[in-house]
Amino acid sequence: MRLLAISTSTPRGSAAVFDGGKLIGASVYTDLEGHAERIFLAAEDALRAAGVSAASIEAFACDIGPGSFTGVRVGVAATKGMAIGRGAPLAGVGSLEAMAAEAFASGQAGPHDLVVAALDAKKQELFLAAFDVRGALCWAPRHVPRADVAALVLAGPGASLPPGGLLRVVGEVAAEDPALAAFVLRSPGTDLPDAAAVGRVALGRLVSGGDFDPEYIEPLYVRPPDAKPMASGGPS
Structure with missing residues (x-):
């Protein structure tokens, strides 16, 4: 194909x-x-x-x-x-699934690991989701305040690892958080x-x-867009 x-x-x-x-x-x-x-x-x-x-x-x-x-x-x-x-x-x-899949496909993450993918969501927030090697969604996509990301990742996906598995985090934005630095994998295909x-x-x-x-096929926004439909007869 x-x-x-x-x-x-x-x-x-x-x-x-x-x-x-x-x-x-x-x-x-x-x-x-x-x-x-x-x-x-x-x-x-x-x-x-x-x-x-x-x-x-x-x-x-x-x-x-x-x-x-x-x-x-x-x-x-x-x-x-x-x-x-x-x-x-x-x-x-x-997008988050693709980044996690690249970590597994490239061998950066092992078959028992759990990969949390992160992207900048602006407004001091990150988009996050977690996946296993099969691509199964272990933590649904969500937007999280930057200040809460490390604690949520470590208490959520990080606390429910399979036997022998490690917590891995991908996304260039995740490398900016010192509390996650030890878990972050870096490569072009996992950064974005x-x-x-x-x-x-x-x-x-x-x-x-x-x-x-x-x-x-429809977009997966996770967070509602800032632009709102104009009310009938209202100002633009």
Whole structure:
């Protein structure tokens, strides 16, 4: 299966092309405010690096968040448009899930470990979720005040480790907390979500079968957006 995956939920945007489970092309940039313009160029660059055409893509994958509200919307809308236009399946992968999956896939986390993934949620908060090696959600995505993160992680996921397992934490923002420093793993693929990790998770789902209708893919914001709908007849 030839798949194109993208990630736009953080300042780092990326696109990756897979063929038969092998990563054959990728492109990365940093521009939080420019995803709408740059993600399609990144996809073109990844396809060019892979030496394949857009017409050969059989499936799509995207990072559905949480993260930047605008970035998540751009990524979901872009891949839904491409998938619907091609009549191809689309798999959505959480940003935190992709980071945790990369820790296991790269060998940084062991098969009995528990990985807590963290992203900057702004407003002095972090997005957090915890996963095991199967990708099972052990701690549902949530937004937590920065001041409470270490205590919650150590008392929550850290207190319910399987036998022989270790607590691991991924996300560049987690490294800023001295209380978590001893648990933090660092690498490009675990610091922030990446299209390559999104693609690997998506491929595992797609090959197992199921309904991957693009119409059903929706952003995972976790926290309501700041913008509120304008009341009927009210001021903008």
